Amino acid sequence: MTEVGRPIILTCGEPAGIGPELAPKALASAVPFVFLGDPRHLPPDTAWTEVTTPDEPVADGVLAVLRHDFPAPATPGRPDPANAPAVIEVIARAVDLAMSGAAGGICTLPINKEALKRGAGFRFPGHTEYLAHLAGDVPVVMMLASTSVEPPCRVVPVTIHIPLAEVPLALTPALLEQAIRITDAAMRRDFGITRPRLAVAGLNPHAGENGVMGDEEASWMAKLIERLQRDGFDLRGPLPADTMFHPAARARYDAALCAYHDQALIPIKTLDFAGGVNVTLGLPFVRTSPDHGTAFDIAGEGVADAASVIAALRMAHEMAGRR
Numbered sequence: 001m002t003e004v005g006r007p008i009i010l011t012c013g014e015p016a017g018i019g020p021e022l023a024p025k026a027l028a029s030a031v032p033f034v035f036l037g038d039p040r041h042l043p044p045d046t047a048w049t050e051v052t053t054p055d056e057p058v059a060d061g062v063l064a065v066l067r068h069d070f071p072a073p074a075t076p077g078r079p080d081p082a083n084a085p086a087v088i089e090v091i092a093r094a095v096d097l098a099m100s101g102a103a104g105g106i107c108t109l110p111i112n113k114e115a116l117k118r119g120a121g122f123r124f125p126g127h128t129e130y131l132a133h134l135a136g137d138v139p140v141v142m143m144l145a146s147t148s149v150e151p152p153c154r155v156v157p158v159t160i161h162i163p164l165a166e167v168p169l170a171l172t173p174a175l176l177e178q179a180i181r182i183t184d185a186a187m188r189r190d191f192g193i194t195r196p197r198l199a200v201a202g203l204n205p206h207a208g209e210n211g212v213m214g215d216e217e218a219s220w221m222a223k224l225i226e227r228l229q230r231d232g233f234d235l236r237g238p239l240p241a242d243t244m245f246h247p248a249a250r251a252r253y254d255a256a257l258c259a260y261h262d263q264a265l266i267p268i269k270t271l272d273f274a275g276g277v278n279v280t281l282g283l284p285f286v287r288t289s290p291d292h293g294t295a296f297d298i299a300g301e302g303v304a305d306a307a308s309v310i311a312a313l314r315m316a317h318e319m320a321g322r323r
């Protein structure tokens with residue numbers, strides 16, 4: 001039976017990827033949601049019906065579709081540049097629905113960053129930065145959260161989609177402090193954790209080993225953490241990243257702040273690729289996403305696993321219920 005609550009908008013993402021074939025499978029989530037996209041991109045055997053508002057009732061087992069017509073059909077694995085602007089429009093339309101209160105939040109199916117950049121000059125590295133812009137250029141944080149391992153694995157890449165060579169300059173005390181503050185607030189508001197325990201990973205091997213393998217930890221990270229501890233944050237670190245993710249280590253914190261993308265995403269995608277959820281913290285509306293991408297190599301084959309999008313819809317529904 002489908003749960004009650006304001007519906008979540010499920011954006012179609014890249015129509016040449018696995019997103020559209022995951023939409024009907026996501027009905028297994030039992031979360032009220034509406035697919036926003038072009039129904040021509042759904043698998044031909046999909047039972048769907050068009051709705052004009054997110055809360056319009058539909059029969060059980062039928063996918064509700066808020067129609068957004070694209071210029072071109074979709075060929076699995078081969079993004080059509082003509083469709084790129086509509087992929088972006090769908091995200092903006094979903095945000096409008098969430099900001100107006102017509103929806104409980106949004107759950108985004110994956111986009112292909114290269115296809116959007118080449119097809120529409122998309123200037124954002126991903127949803128996260130685009131959503132922050134649409135919300136009024138608010139500061140946000142990307143978090144990936146497991147849903148099927150214990151203790152949970154929740155990771156925040158403090159720097160996100162930048163070349164590794166740029167990380168040491170981009171990782172500033174101000175950026176790390178902002179990420180700590182946003183994560184702490186969101187763990188309370190959206191995850192119901194009353195006193196979040198946060199762990200900060202060092203940048204260098206062995207967290208610098210007292211300056212012999214890099215000095216960011218000793219020169220500023222430790223001082224920032226001490227100051228924020230005095231302000232009342234439950235913080236530990238900088239910790240050696242290689243020993244932060246085994247079960248006993250994860251039991252000591254609720255979320256880990258990591259210096260760069262792969263330091264954060266390798267542990268979660270290794271521990272819980274199927275159940276991992278990407279959440280944007282700090283937005284005025286709820287946004288989740290499956291942790292995977294467009295998977296062009298399997299698109300159209302009908303084999304894509306819907307576990308992550310189901311987990312993402314459930315997490316969005318729970319977060320919306322807490323707000």
Ligand SMILES: NC(=O)C1=CN([C@@H]2O[C@H](COP(=O)(O)OP(=O)(O)OC[C@H]3O[C@@H](n4cnc5c(N)ncnc54)[C@H](O)[C@@H]3O)[C@@H](O)[C@H]2O)C=CC1
Pocket residue numbers: 018109110111112113114127278289290291292293294295296297298303304305306308
């Ligand atoms: N939130 C988003 O919009 C995200 C978008 N991307 C984008 O997706 C594109 C492809 O990224 P990749 O690094 O190749 O990662 P990917 O997650 O699309 O694929 C990696 C591997 O995992 C498999 N896989 C992914 N999802 C699966 C599922 N649901 N069921 C079964 N197998 C699955 C794929 O077949 C592939 O072998 C890139 O353009 C990337 O930027 C990647 C992550 C998130």
Ligand SMILES: NCC(=O)COP(=O)(O)O
Pocket residue numbers: 125126127128129265278289
């Ligand atoms: N590697 C995570 C990812 O690409 C998700 O990005 P976003 O589209 O959620 O900003």
